[in-house]
Amino acid sequence: MSAASTEQSPADGLVTAAVHVTGVDKIFTGKKKATVTALEKIELTVAPGEFVSLIGPSGCGKSTLLRLIADLDTPSTGTVTVFGKTARQARIDQEYGIAFQQAGLLPWRTVSANIELPLELHGVAGPKRKARSAELLALVGLTDFAESYPDQLSGGMQQRVAIARALAESPRLLLMDEPFGALDEMTRERMQTELVRITAETGAAVVFVTHSIPEAVYLSNRVVVMSPRPGRIRDILTVSLGSAAERSDHLREDEAFFTNVSRVRELLHGEAPVGIRGVENR
Amino acid sequence: MRGQAGTLRTVLAPVLLGLGALLIWQLVIVAFEIKPFIVPGPLAIGSEFGENIGTVLQGALVTGGNALVGLVIGGVLGILFAIVAALARVVDELSAAVIAALAVVPIVALAPVLYTMFGAGAETARQLVAAIAVFIPVFINTLRGLRQVRPVHRDLMHVYAASAWQTTRTVTVPGALPFIFTGLRIASSLAVISALIAEYFGGPIGGLGKSITSAASGSNYPLAWAYVLGAIIVGLVFYCVTLAIESFATRHYKPST
């Protein structure tokens, strides 16, 4: 980690961090004993209510890291804690909501039944479930589609349902793995604005995997830049764009936005960020 | 590619082919003066069918009834057993050899022993023959479907810390529904055929199989063929009904993200 421009994560001694990853390695052994070091010496702390993006080229381990936090996989070494508990306990206690790259809606359930799925599994009574799913549908703007089936919705709409589902139990932590990856640019920007608004309202912490630099900058308080082979955190950048509540569509045209995008880009390309580059005069 | 021309083709082409074949058949019979004991012409069969529609219907009800009982018993047992085998690997591995053997045993071979075991006076043996014939494809297809959980759904259930039973109920079994129906569809006409074949080996009077043999031994070949036609129609009805139920139940199962 270069010392010049990155900043340490906020002091986490006083408040229990949403996510605390320390000393984590993840090594996969394939056939014929070939090993792949997906993650090496990962140190990351996410404060409550903070929006953190993981960005990097293919093979840098960002999705793997997300899966470790979600307890969909276990680290080879090191520890992952979520709100002070082990990842496994956090999963059992349902401390987080997750949105995958594929919406993963159950095709035989209506939209509202899909949103109610986690509530149903965890024993929430019928009327409460219906009220909650109506609330969430309004939040993502799909009230008219409550009784539709997933095969009747576009990709973007399915993703909105998936996000509504992830919010169903009002989690304090949201894990998202490139949820907007399959969408076109216009829908993507719209969804980003929605997401920022929703997370500001709910106050949830978010760990967001992406490979779009503008997306990472637009959404996050901090951007974690990772590099591949082996997967490592190269740098963590604090985005200087004000709080989430202040972020609107206009932000994308802002000079400060472009500055931050350039800084992330340079970090990705392995150079110390030096602000906006002027004329190429190397 | 589809559209009006496509649907027209899908319906018209097989009908035309069938009518054409019937026409050629009748012409060949007449032109070569083929005797009925070799093969009767479609017109002769048709007239016998019309004249004896009452007995054909009676026989169809018996054979069809046995097939239905077999379909229900074999289908339910097949689905339940597949669920158990999917949940408990041990059950699956224990039953593997038995299932493989059952899948290749010609049901005809079991008919005589089943009659001795259950008595030749009742329809039970025939229903069991049909049930065994149904059980195998339903079990195999259901098991395959239960194992087809999409990774994203599997991860979702893991994230929700859902119990094995919850996962089975909300994701695995509904996700397997298309496969279950494929198995039932395959089994439907098998049930009819098996029930019919079982009639050749004894059991009470009644059923299309018995009618076919008695007509054939009386050298009334057009009538025997008329009963065969009845059997084909019963099999077709079973197939089409299961196909219709399948289409309705899986109408929302297009592959989604």
Place this chain on the structure above:
Amino acid sequence: MRKVLLGIGGLVLLVVVWELYKALGPATGVVVGDLTVLPRTTDLAMPHVWDMASRFFGETGSGRNAQPVWLAVFEASVFTLGVSAVGWLVGVTVGLLLAVLMQRFRTAESAVLPWIILSQTVPLIAIAPLVRRWGSQIEFGDFTWENWMSVAVIASYLAFFPVSIGALRGLNSPDTIHVELFRSYGVGWWRTLFRLRLPASVPYLLPALRLAAANAVIGTVVAEVSIGLRGGIGRMIIEYAQQASGDPAKTWAPIFGAIAVGLVAAGFVALLGVLLHRFRRGEVPA
């Protein structure tokens, strides 16, 4: 290894259940009202498993032609296996040809496919004597139609169905991008068939071939019963069943023989699958 042991365990379990029920169940079977819901347990209806096994080593009868039962069953099984193999080959060929035809011409698919599905609702046991009658009319040169050929025809009738369906699905399975790639290379339909569609169809073809093998055996036995073909296991099943009142254990011997034939046929196709493993790389195990 575990699988093999458990598989055998399952068979042992079946035997245990058989004997346990036989020991505990009522002689007339469990009767609910008029209906016999569970089988009778007399030695006639349910012979002891060890009686079935030992009967294999006894003699078929007491006459001049008596042989050990196992030998008789073995010879009949081999005969049936041979006839099934011919039926399977014919059925696979016909099925593949039909599938190729249907893949090439959408109209052919629309016209023929419903009839192929309908063909399986025809009760072959009624058709088998007919086939023999037709066959006996065929004579040209030195070739005369033998009875076993009628049986093979019936077997192929059952075998061609899964192959035509499975092969059609397989031939239609290549991704559009692959088909368009071949088109961009200016490759004609025939070469695309051999270079793209046939290799792509292997994962669909193999389960169909296995089903066809099982069907061919079943069809052979059914037709043997119907025609009464000498030397086949089907006829043996009927003969022994007719002697059941005197010799119940012997009835089961040819049944086991028929099962063995089916398993050998399925095993052969599994071997074929191993040879073609190169074309199955994308397969997700069921």
